[in-house]
Amino acid sequence: MSPHVRRRAVGIPNRDGLVMYGVLTGPQDEAGNGSAIVLCHAGVTSKAGTGEYLRLLAEDLAERGYVVLRFDQTGVGDSQGDLPDGVPIDAYYRRVQGGLFVADTEAAIDWVRREVQPRALYLFGHCGGGITASLVAAKEPEAFAGVISVALPVLLSQSNDDAMRAQDAGAADRPLLAKLARRLGRALRILVRGLGSADTAAPRRRAARAALDPRLHERFNHALHEAFTRLMDHGVPVLLLMASLDNETPEFDREFKALLQARPDWAGRWHAVYLPDTDHSVMFEASRACLTNAIVAGIPRMAGDVTAQGGTR
Amino acid sequence: LGENVRTVRATAREECRFIDGARDGDFLYARFHLPRKESSGTGVVIAPPVGHERLRCYRELVSLARSLASAGHPAIFADYRGEGESSGCYAETDLASRVEDVETMARELESVASCEKLAIVGVRLGAVLALLAAKRVEVSALALVEPVTSPSVYARDLLRANMILQRQYQGGIRRNAAALKAALQAGETVSVYGFHLGWPLLGALEELDPLPLQKSFAGRALILHFEHRSGRARPDLEGWRQEFGRAAGRPGLAEIVTPFSWAGKNVWIAGIEPLERKIAEWLGEDR
Numbered sequence: 001m002s003p004h005v006r007r008r009a010v011g012i013p014n015r016d017g018l019v020m021y022g023v024l025t026g027p028q029d030e031a032g033n034g035s036a037i038v039l040c041h042a043g044v045t046s047k048a049g050t051g052e053y054l055r056l057l058a059e060d061l062a063e064r065g066y067v068v069l070r071f072d073q074t075g076v077g078d079s080q081g082d083l084p085d086g087v088p089i090d091a092y093y094r095r096v097q098g099g100l101f102v103a104d105t106e107a108a109i110d111w112v113r114r115e116v117q118p119r120a121l122y123l124f125g126h127c128g129g130g131i132t133a134s135l136v137a138a139k140e141p142e143a144f145a146g147v148i149s150v151a152l153p154v155l156l157s158q159s160n161d162d163a164m165r166a167q168d169a170g171a172a173d174r175p176l177l178a179k180l181a182r183r184l185g186r187a188l189r190i191l192v193r194g195l196g197s198a199d200t201a202a203p204r205r206r207a208a209r210a211a212l213d214p215r216l217h218e219r220f221n222h223a224l225h226e227a228f229t230r231l232m233d234h235g236v237p238v239l240l241l242m243a244s245l246d247n248e249t250p251e252f253d254r255e256f257k258a259l260l261q262a263r264p265d266w267a268g269r270w271h272a273v274y275l276p277d278t279d280h281s282v283m284f285e286a287s288r289a290c291l292t293n294a295i296v297a298g299i300p301r302m303a304g305d306v307t308a309q310g311g312t313r
Numbered sequence: 314l315g316e317n318v319r320t321v322r323a324t325a326r327e328e329c330r331f332i333d334g335a336r337d338g339d340f341l342y343a344r345f346h347l348p349r350k351e352s353s354g355t356g357v358v359i360a361p362p363v364g365h366e367r368l369r370c371y372r373e374l375v376s377l378a379r380s381l382a383s384a385g386h387p388a389i390f391a392d393y394r395g396e397g398e399s400s401g402c403y404a405e406t407d408l409a410s411r412v413e414d415v416e417t418m419a420r421e422l423e424s425v426a427s428c429e430k431l432a433i434v435g436v437r438l439g440a441v442l443a444l445l446a447a448k449r450v451e452v453s454a455l456a457l458v459e460p461v462t463s464p465s466v467y468a469r470d471l472l473r474a475n476m477i478l479q480r481q482y483q484g485g486i487r488r489n490a491a492a493l494k495a496a497l498q499a500g501e502t503v504s505v506y507g508f509h510l511g512w513p514l515l516g517a518l519e520e521l522d523p524l525p526l527q528k529s530f531a532g533r534a535l536i537l538h539f540e541h542r543s544g545r546a547r548p549d550l551e552g553w554r555q556e557f558g559r560a561a562g563r564p565g566l567a568e569i570v571t572p573f574s575w576a577g578k579n580v581w582i583a584g585i586e587p588l589e590r591k592i593a594e595w596l597g598e599d600r
Contacts, residue, residue, distance in 0.1 A: 007398070009330045009342065021329045023342070023398050044581065046371050048397045051364075051507030055398060075583070078329050078344055078375055087581045245482050279482055283507035 004028050005062040012111045014074050014081070015103050021078040022047060022071030022108070024116075025058040033065030035145070035299070036118035038109055040129030041070070043096035044089060046077035049126065050281040053288055060292045066299075067116050073104040093157045096128035097221060105136045120145035122299065127151050127248075127280065131224050134238075138227035141234035146302035148239045148295060151280050153248045154256040156219040186222060187211040217255050225259065232266040237302035239271050241294050243278040243287070271298065325349060325382035332421050334394055335413035342398030343391035343418065344375065346382035347426060353385035355453070355596055356428030358418045360439035360446070363411070364403070364508035365474075367396060369575060370436060376584025377434070377592070384593035387426035389418045396508075404502040404511030408445065408521065415446040430454070432596055437461050437575075444526040454533040454599060456592050457564070459575070462553045468518035471510055475503045527556045534564035535595050537588060543570050567591055 006028050011019040026032055039054055041047055047070040048055040058068040074081035083092065092100075105123075112118065122145050125133035130149030137144045187208040211222050231238055242249040252272075260270055273294045278287035326347045331340045361367045361374055378388040392399040393414045395406035419431055432454040435443030440460030447455060461467045472490045479486050488496065493503050494515070502509040536554055538547055550566060557564050569588045572580060 007331065009398075011329070045368070046397075048392075050368065051504070051509060052397065052403065053507065076372060080327075082583055083581055085582050089578055089581055092581055277482075281507055283478065283504050284482075285502065285504065285509055 002059060002063050005059050010069075010071075010111075010115075012071055012108055014079075014107050016074075016081070018074055018080040020071050020074060020080070020104060020108065022069055023055070023058075024067065024069050025055075025062045026067035026116075027062050027065050029065075032062075032067055034119035035065070035122065035303075036067040036069070036112050036116045036120070037061060037122045037124050037148075038105065038112055038133075039068060039070045040101070040105055040123065040125035040132045041072075042093075042127040042129050043073075043101065043132075044076050044083070044092045047072050051283060053282050053291075054126070056288065057292055057295070061295070064296060067112075067118065069108060069112050069116075071104075071108050073101040090157050093128055097131050097153065097156050098223065099132070099135050101129075101132050102135050102139075105132050106139075109136065120303065122146045122148060122302070124148040124295075125150070125152075126282075127153060131221065131227075134224055134227040134231065137236060138230040141231055141236045144236055146237040146239065146299065147231060148241065148298065148302075150241045150282065150291065151243045151246050151248050152224075152240055152252065154221055154224060155217055155251050156221050158219070183212050190222070190226060217251075220255060225256070228260075228270075232260075232263065232269050235269060237269055237271070239273070239295070239298040239302060241291060241298075242272055242274050243280055243282065244274050244276050245278060246280040248280065249274070271301065273298070325379055327379065327382070331398075332391070332417065334400060335410075335417055338400070339394055340400045341391040341394065341414060341417060343389055343421060344378060345422075345425060346378040346388045346390075348382050348385045348387060351385060352387055352426060352428070353597065354429035355386055355599065356419075356422045356426050356431050357381050357386045357388040357596070358415060358422060358431065358433045358443075358446075359388060359390040360411075360415050360418075360433055360435040360442045361390065361393075362437035362439050363393065363514075364396070364471075364510070365506035366437050366575060367392075369578065370573075372583050373573070373585050373588075374436065377589050380584065380586075380589035381434075381593055381596070384597065386432075386593070386596055387422060387428060389422040391418050391421075404509045405513060406511075407513035408442065408517040411442050412445045412449065415442055416450055419446070419450045430599070432456065434458060434592060435460065438464075438467065441521070441523055441526075444523055444530060447530055447532070448526065452532055454535075454596065455530065455564075456535045456537060456595065458537045458588065459539055460536060460550075460553070462523075462549060464518040464521040464523065468515050471505050471515065471518075472503070474505045475510075478504060478506070524556055527553075528558045530558060533562075533599065535567060535592075536564050537567045537569050537591065539569050539571050539573050539585075539588075541570070541572060541574075543568065565595070567595075 008024045010022045010024050014020050061068050072079040075083035123133035123137050130152040133147050137147045190208040275290050326349055328345045332343045334340050378390045381388045393411045394401035395403040430453040433443040434456040436458040438461045440457035443455050472493045476486050497512040502511050554564050554566055571585050573585055
């Protein structure tokens, strides 16, 4: 580890008072550059990431002046609490994609605000952690300087969980009218959730319209799209780092990218970078360097130092 | 120290913090799990597996440490240097550095829990590290969980894992085991499921013969193996068991029936309760 970096083991209380263990990595010069980044790992793993890639990334960023928090959410890694046993892992991924760890992440952000008092706060997430980051940032978009996602899944995971599999299979085989009714129900739910909040009305209307779009995949993550819409409408920059060897990348290209490109007013607010020879878990040395470089170049761009080119490779 | 949360384990306290490593400037990320009430007097160092296998059983070992502390055994479980949150680079660490880390854990546990006896629970390659550490620190008991019985075969499997990645992501095997070994000897690293293996660890594994370690260990030992169904014979482990010295009798051999698999985690299980129970009972027999 670089002598210019310091690490601190921390315990962060979640909303129920259980301790989530984390590591705060920052420059030796405590002030750093005034920016903090909260890293959300993929979900049911641990804060260092596969082959310690998140720890190494945090050290790289700390050397450049950023304070970085990585933490284990309730029930995973070192943290207290328990996730129920016996649930298929892919069902957990799906729960993560539906916001399982949003409250934990908000608690971690509150902690960073108190302890670090950053001038700018970024959220970073890998896989399902990218969805968590987007959902959290969308709840309070003015509080975040940017969101960075690696290998973001735009479709909900397929699951071996019997109920979820039946739901997916049923959705695919359903007659056209039933599909339409389902989409209508989803759109209404989105609209009803936004009632009484003038601030969220416009993005929710747009998300509801998207939910009616019959071209969207049955497992399309509408909550993510809704969050993304809100981030874009509030001008929160989003950096999408897509792993070129990953299944999530063609799904993003096919299911999500066109929705973003259809909104010229969003151009410059989102930026997709395709990492060459990179797998979902960023297991290769060259791809890790590539990822770090993309983030290091991307954050100043998000901060407005460099003109962004929305949607370019 | 934070409160533990499972009702059944409410008798334990815990803390995660950095501790000094064996060399200047080095440090380990350690989890301390201490009984809240009376201690059994036997402290437990958990020597985890290495690399991707450590990640595979991460939560299970946290759960084991909590469970042992609830049963009255102060426990420590740290990341080896080069892994997890500890200092250093995976490619530059080897067996010797990890044995030093096991010693560091034993010393730290002693400093916070004043144990009369020390036991090591070694998992997979951690079992080999436990045997190596037992030559350097006074260990009364070794629980060897799913032990790596042949380090050289284990080393070969690491290279094979890289070839699986090549096939998966590069469309075929571009470098076979011999080419990978040559590359490692030339100072390159190869990815083993994201852990960048270097020659120091692979070379040490190829050279290590655990037989003298087994023969010289004079304390109590228990070998534990995982099975999906009860009653499967394990002649490989039976043979390995026979190689232990007779000073304290042959190690026990215990089957743990669990859905746990090293190949992957398909269903979430936070802890392997039969393993936790068996080790706590076995340690308790020595009171």
